[in-house]
Amino acid sequence: MPKLDASGCSQPDSMKSLQSCDNEHSVVQGVKETDTLGCAHTERSEDYTRRARAGGSPGSTTMTPRSPCCTRGNRCLHRKERLSRRKHAARESPVRRYDNQFLRTWTNAPLLVRQDTGLFLREQMLWPDASLNRYVVWDEKHNMPFPIEGDRVLLFEQSATLRLRGDVDVIVAGKAPTRVVCTPALELLARAAAPYGPGHVEHITGVAPACLTAASKLMCAGRRIAYHAWTGISQHSNSTQTERAVASLYALSGSYDLVGGNRVRRGPFYRPVNGLGALSPSQLSKALGADKRPIGPPAMGWVTARDMYLAVTEAKPYPIRVLVAFGTNLPLSQADSALAEEALKRLEFYAHCDLFETPAARFADIFLPVNTPWEHEGIRFGFEISDEAASLVQLRQRVVEPRGESRADNDIVFDLACRLGIKDEFFGGNLEAGWNYMLEPLGLSLADLRANRGIKCEIDS
Structure with a gap:
């Protein structure tokens, strides 16, 4: 939820x-x-x-x-x-005007919070023998607490009677059952804003x-x-x-995902090659900052610049010695330019790939020239603005031949993978084979895209 x-x-x-x-x-x-x-x-x-x-x-x-x-x-x-x-x-x-049904159905607004600990009330706190440990809400129709799944949407009949405001008393199990005052999350937000x-x-x-x-x-x-x-x-x-x-x-x-609000569209339903599911939980847990921000950027495979700087300069939580960067200009695009430059200086090896030299690139051991989008092909799965645009799959074809020794980012990555001995994980070093792998669930191929200016596919809007 x-x-x-x-x-x-x-x-x-x-x-x-x-x-x-x-x-x-x-x-x-x-x-x-x-x-x-x-x-x-x-x-x-x-x-x-x-x-x-x-x-x-x-x-x-x-x-x-x-x-x-x-x-x-x-x-x-x-x-x-x-x-x-x-x-x-x-x-x-004060929190007065809100979409009752949206909050009850799609957010944690009705979840009860214990006033004694500040933690969400959980199922096994009330019923120790329960096989699950779900969140708990208050049903005003039956005047009693009941557990709900945190990642499932309730039916309208179930959510319509959930309490959003005020306090309730519940009996927490234990050697000596205790009466605890609990408050819906929305009520706590209203009190904090008051x-x-x-x-x-x-x-x-x-x-x-x-x-x-x-x-x-x-x-x-x-x-x-x-x-x-x-x-x-x-x-x-x-x-x-x-x-x-x-x-x-x-x-x-209550405007989230409504027509006219901020829409959430899914699709086209191609086969991604960079999904988080490809990483095991133990590998994902190594993301810098995961211990401090477990539901923040590290949970999605991202790290903050500062966490990376400290890993380089102080080896916390482990040392970062090598960096391969594609177009990242850390001293100017992230906070604390001095620390960024210090981290780049301390790297044992730094390869920078970009269209032109930047302040970050000046610290690199090797600079690899990347060409512009007009010098190499690329695929886009869905565009912005409308459902029609979001359904479009299109190949951006090369307009001019690459200048000098510049190469596409993908070509650099695939060639590097082959030299590191992980050719099989990169479709035998064949980028087009990788694209066809992504297109397969759509019933398309790279040849289809080359023969058309764009192909519309099914989306869930």
């Missing part, structure tokens, strides 16, 4: 909904699409914004400083630079109460809301907590 503080949108996909006229309200957080997105993308975004407003979709934008995007919205919330999470707490306070009234938030952030109240009314009016955020959150020192706050706010609206 999705967590209430993590059931908003994934940032890279959110612009798809923002550019759809099906939404009735758009929230743009800290992004200037005219400066950061491609020309065609930007023109499309501007056109959709104008058309959406003409059709009654107001844009609530949070930008610092003013931007072209901000001028197109109904509300532009200018804030002090560093305390954006508290502003979102103010929007949640102190952040408009006046208090103006003192913290500089956002005027009238502007904040107007924006809150726009967002809580039952409209289909699309949300997009990028650098305004992602490159902030408090980005993780701010994004959790925004995700909670967005979950309250």
